[in-house]
Amino acid sequence: VENLGEVSILKASSGFVSTNICLWLLNAVHQPGSHCVCLLLSRYKDLHVYQLEHPTQVIEWTSGKTVCVAGFTSSKNEILELRLPLKLFADENKGLCAERDFKVVHGGFTDAPVRCLRHIPGTRCVVTNDGLSSDLQVWDLGGDDSDVIRRTGSVDGSRGVSEGGSRIAARLSSQPQVLHGAESAGVRLTQLTSGQTVYTLETDSADPLSSLHFVSDAVFLAGCSNGKVYIADTRTSAAPQLSPPPPSSGESVLWWTDASAGPSCLDPSSCRIVRLSSCGQTVISDLRNPGGAVSRAQLDVQTRRCNADDVRVSWAPALDDCIAVSGFSGAVQIYSSSVWTTELQEAQPLFEHRGHAVSSQSDDGVPVFVTSHVWHPERPRTLLSAASDGSVHVWDWVDQSAAGC
Amino acid sequence: RSCILVSIGGKNIMLDCGMHMGYNDDRRFPDFSYITQNGRLTDFLDCVIISHFHLDHCGALPFMSEMVGYDGPIYMTHPTKAICPILLEDFRKITVDKKGETNFFTSQMIKDCMKKVVPLNLHQTVQVDDELEIKAYYAGHVLGAAMVHIKVGSESVVYTGDYNMTPDRHLGAAWIDKCRPDILISESTYATTIRDSKRCRERDFLKKVHESIERGGKVLIPVFALGRAQELCILLETFWERMNLKAPIYFSTGLTEKANHYYKLFITWTNQKIRKTFVQRNMFEFKHIKAFDRSYADNPGPMVVFATPGMLHAGQSLQIFKKWAGNEKNMVIMPGYCVQGTIGHKILNGQRKLEMEGRSTLDVKLQVEYMSFSAHADAKGIMQLIRMAEPRNMLLVHGEAVKMEFLKGKIEQEFSIDCYMPANGETVTVTTNPSVPVDISLNLLKREMALGGPLPDPKKPRTMHGTLIMKENSLKLVSSEQALKELGLNEHQLRFTCRVQLQDPHSDTDTLHRIYTHLKSVLKGYTIQHLPDGTVMVESIVIKVSSSTEDPNTKVLLLSWSYQFGSDLYCLKRGFFF
Numbered sequence: 015v016e017n018l019g020e021v022s023i024l025k026a027s028s029g030f031v032s033t034n035i036c037l038w039l040l041n042a043v044h045q046p047g048s049h050c051v052c053l054l055l056s057r058y059k060d061l062h063v064y065q066l067e068h069p070t071q072v073i074e075w076t077s078g079k080t081v082c083v084a085g086f087t088s089s090k091n092e093i094l095e096l097r098l099p100l101k102l103f104a105d106e107n108k109g110l111c112a113e114r115d116f117k118v119v120h121g122g123f124t125d126a127p128v129r130c131l132r133h134i135p136g137t138r139c140v141v142t143n144d145g146l147s148s149d150l151q152v153w154d155l156g157g158d159d160s161d162v163i164r165r166t167g168s169v170d171g172s173r174g175v176s177e178g179g180s181r182i183a184a185r186l187s188s189q190p191q192v193l194h195g196a197e198s199a200g201v202r203l204t205q206l207t208s209g210q211t212v213y214t215l216e217t218d219s220a221d222p223l224s225s226l227h228f229v230s231d232a233v234f235l236a237g238c239s240n241g242k243v244y245i246a247d248t249r250t251s252a253a254p255q256l257s258p259p260p261p262s263s264g265e266s267v268l269w270w271t272d273a274s275a276g277p278s279c280l281d282p283s284s285c286r287i288v289r290l291s292s293c294g295q296t297v298i299s300d301l302r303n304p305g306g307a308v309s310r311a312q313l314d315v316q317t318r319r320c321n322a323d324d325v326r327v328s329w330a331p332a333l334d335d336c337i338a339v340s341g342f343s344g345a346v347q348i349y350s351s352s353v354w355t356t357e358l359q360e361a362q363p364l365f366e367h368r369g370h371a372v373s374s375q376s377d378d379g380v381p382v383f384v385t386s387h388v389w390h391p392e393r394p395r396t397l398l399s400a401a402s403d404g405s406v407h408v409w410d411w412v413d414q415s416a417a418g419c
Numbered sequence: 420r421s422c423i424l425v426s427i428g429g430k431n432i433m434l435d436c437g438m439h440m441g442y443n444d445d446r447r448f449p450d451f452s453y454i455t456q457n458g459r460l461t462d463f464l465d466c467v468i469i470s471h472f473h474l475d476h477c478g479a480l481p482f483m484s485e486m487v488g489y490d491g492p493i494y495m496t497h498p499t500k501a502i503c504p505i506l507l508e509d510f511r512k513i514t515v516d517k518k519g520e521t522n523f524f525t526s527q528m529i530k531d532c533m534k535k536v537v538p539l540n541l542h543q544t545v546q547v548d549d550e551l552e553i554k555a556y557y558a559g560h561v562l563g564a565a566m567v568h569i570k571v572g573s574e575s576v577v578y579t580g581d582y583n584m585t586p587d588r589h590l591g592a593a594w595i596d597k598c599r600p601d602i603l604i605s606e607s608t609y610a611t612t613i614r615d616s617k618r619c620r621e622r623d624f625l626k627k628v629h630e631s632i633e634r635g636g637k638v639l640i641p642v643f644a645l646g647r648a649q650e651l652c653i654l655l656e657t658f659w660e661r662m663n664l665k666a667p668i669y670f671s672t673g674l675t676e677k678a679n680h681y682y683k684l685f686i687t688w689t690n691q692k693i694r695k696t697f698v699q700r701n702m703f704e705f706k707h708i709k710a711f712d713r714s715y716a717d718n719p720g721p722m723v724v725f726a727t728p729g730m731l732h733a734g735q736s737l738q739i740f741k742k743w744a745g746n747e748k749n750m751v752i753m754p755g756y757c758v759q760g761t762i763g764h765k766i767l768n769g770q771r772k773l774e775m776e777g778r779s780t781l782d783v784k785l786q787v788e789y790m791s792f793s794a795h796a797d798a799k800g801i802m803q804l805i806r807m808a809e810p811r812n813m814l815l816v817h818g819e820a821v822k823m824e825f826l827k828g829k830i831e832q833e834f835s836i837d838c839y840m841p842a843n844g845e846t847v848t849v850t851t852n853p854s855v856p857v858d859i860s861l862n863l864l865k866r867e868m869a870l871g872g873p874l875p876d877p878k879k880p881r882t883m884h885g886t887l888i889m890k891e892n893s894l895k896l897v898s899s900e901q902a903l904k905e906l907g908l909n910e911h912q913l914r915f916t917c918r919v920q921l922q923d924p925h926s927d928t929d930t931l932h933r934i935y936t937h938l939k940s941v942l943k944g945y946t947i948q949h950l951p952d953g954t955v956m957v958e959s960i961v962i963k964v965s966s967s968t969e970d971p972n973t974k975v976l977l978l979s980w981s982y983q984f985g986s987d988l989y990c991l992k993r994g995f996f997f
Binding site: 064066067090107111115118120162 | 613616767
């Protein structure tokens with residue numbers, strides 16, 4: 015077997031020549047910690063690999079079985095709503111279902127890049143931002159009578175934002191609303207039908223945002239790139255709570271945040287926040303004590319390069335204490351934070367999905383990196399990930415520590 | 420089912436003649452009443468072209484040619500011609516013998532039908548008659564599958580049949596040159612899908628086989644002699660070697676002979692890799708795969724067996740299935756579609772109790788796995804094909820219009836061509852700009868050249884003046900004089916006159932002179948002459964002045980021009996306006 019990542023020529027002793035067979039099988043043998051060859055095929059319960067015409071930076075669930083992806087070139091781009099393969103969901107009769115493909119159920123065109131895309135729960139509406147201004151575009155995904163995604167309107171962002179695009183969040187509500195902003199000062203909650211702003215976040219400083227998250231109907235988190243997290247309640251005009259950035263070295267460190275819904279979404283204080291820095295330092299806090307740290311870890315990420323746009327950190331919605339990290343390389347890493355302590359120690363991933371790097375389609379020598387990942391909202395170990403070469407993978411990983419072998 | 424009728428340049432062509440595998444009654448056949456209400460089809464069709472051997476493309480062919488009636492040529496590639504009758508006969512046996520149907524073609528009809536077949540080679544232009552020509556291109560998908568280019572005069576159509584744009588392990592990818600057909604006809608069934616990678620399908624296959632072997636089970640893989648069988652064998656051989664597995668793998672001998680026979684015949688149709696290995700050594704000299712003997716089926720322990728036929732409807736694969744079905748450790752992997760009425764079809768629909776001959780029932784306890792390895796073009800593939808062929812219009816068949824709007828928009832935007840999506844039974848009319856070749860007489864050509872200016876160029880058309888004569892299927896352009904001579908007609912000249920009244924007290928000569936001076940100053944660039952016979956000529960328009968008989972201060976200008984020179988008249992009108 016020749017170098018990893020290149021086409022492997024395998025010669026069986028009968029003189030047979032076959033090319034490019036099962037690269038992952040062959041690669042998996044060389045993975046650290048994998049001493050048992052029988053694990054080769056058992057790393058994934060399900061695995062699907064797709065190639066889009068253009069890479070996407072967004073993957074957003076629009077239902078339990080459909081996701082939206084969109085291009086981010088500077089000119090014309092497509093927004094696609096894809097239905098996941100039926101085989102993935104055919105739990106009892108999986109063997110009888112041969113359907114492995116994505117189905118493009120709806121598609122549309124946009125003239126600008128799509129850097130952020132959010133589905134408004136309870137509607138067939140998605141909201142996008144092009145990363146160039148803070149304004150949002152509103153789209154109707156369409157129903158059964160048409161497969162075209164149409165632009166229906168726009169939402170103005172805060173004026174005076176010099177660069178960077180808006181982050182977007184939404185939760186189920188009787189009136190479709192969208193939370194958006196590029197900086198902490200000026201995050202707004204806008205009514206979609208009327209365009210009215212029902213809430214504006216006011217903060218002392220205008221910190222650029224890396225994410226927005228609802229932890230309940232009224233409480234949301236504004237995660238800033240400098241590591242600050244604001245916790246605000248849209249029902250009050252009181253000042254938001256501020257969780258200062260974790261101590262870190264260097265001013266050029268960037269931070270990304272995710273909030274878990276907690277075991278009970280009625281009690282936002284049981285929600286936890288994870289903050290990840292561009293050096294790989296991770297801090298977990300509790301909303302009851304946002305300034306403190308429940309646990310810390312130094313993750314094994316390549317810190318040589320990272321594009322602020324691509325890094326994603328997310329809590330697993332259906333697994334305890336699991337965090338997924340991507341954007342530093344061509345891999346998606348899964349960590350279990352249950353073993354972390356308040357002391358900063360190195361953590362090893364529970365699982366690493368290296369499929370994008372290994373089966374890279376780009377041939378210009380530029381390394382592939384993962385642009386986005388999402389967890390399935392209900393299936394505990396199912397994730398979708400996308401990379402800079404246009405690949406999209408759907409994978410259900412096996413917890414090797416539980417499998418034992 | 421695929422069955423498309425194209426009328427082009429006065430010729431009628433039938434593209435594919437497939438059977439609908441979902442129906443049991445006459446709805447499974449195409450509705451030939453679109454061609455004619457009663458009687459044979461021979462007079463209405465110039466030819467029939469079959470793209471590949473899948474039953475939804477050729478399953479109704481013997482019905483059409485022998486029961487409805489068609490005696491003209493049926494075109495298909497050599498491999499299709501070799502494999503079609505086998506599949507049709509299998510299909511006939513299942514439908515008639517097993518299901519007891521009556522309105523179906525017989526074995527003799529299949530033979531008679533195949534006698535009408537004219538085989539095609541790739542990239543070779545075939546003259547169906549002196550106006551209609553066809554050419555086959557490689558389509559990938561299955562052995563012998565072709566895309567067809569049909570040309571009448573300067574109009575053409577390309578029909579893709581089923582094709583795929585990513586190479587397979589044993590087949591290449593579809594390819595066509597920039598033939599710029601007026602219409603490109605393509606299936607849209609998979610147009611809105613994005614295909615899961617081959618690697619993942621193969622991984623799934625290997626995982627399933629491995630799991631069964633590990634628990635001591637037996638794996639049956641029913642296959643048709645060709646195509647997927649080779650791919651799966653290569654895959655297992657490599658896997659066994661890598662994983663150092665010991666369980667035996669067998670293939671039935673019938674498979675080897677047929678496969679080798681077909682590959683020898685059609686080696687040019689497989690891809691580079693297979694061809695290389697075949698040339699080096701026998702296709703089936705594997706280290707881990709051996710020939711099967713029927714007694715091995717009773718051997719204890721795990722094993723994998725490739726056996727024919729592919730739908731478990733008869734023969735060895737069915738025999739093995741019967742032996743192994745009762746054990747839940749075993750597995751059967753169906754690598755393709757199974758026709759209704761076969762055991763394969765029943766178990767893929769979840770049936771766990773089967774009625775066998777002699778009223779006995781078979782309990783299906785083994786694991787049933789349906790895996791699709793067939794290669795189809797997806798949304799990306801269609802765009803790639805359009806980029807290759809550069810059609811002027813696109814036609815998508817077999818999709819629901821409502822589900823295809825996005826793709827239609829995408830094609831129209833990216834290529835600036837019209838995209839049509841007719842439903843079954845609907846007719847689409849596409850306007851084309853055919854170029855009509857015409858001979859030009861040497862005299863006329865010389866005359867036009869003498870006029871100077873740029874040489875004629877396809878990108879810069881040039882207008883010229885002549886007479887088009889259509890005589891006995893030929894068209895020629897000649898000068899008007901020559902045309903009149905040939906037709907034995909006299910030339911007549913038309914001259915128009917018009918009188919304009921002017922108030923002017925000067926003498927006729929003075930008025931004329933003033934008109935001359937005025938026109939000369941206003942209409943620069945035109946030839947204006949004051950002739951000694953008392954007239955002024957603007958190009959070829961003649962102006963004469965005379966006084967009105969009633970009033971000497973009223974001058975009457977007589978303008979006279981010949982029929983052609985409308986532009987000269989316009990300039991004169993301008994001059995007078997000034």
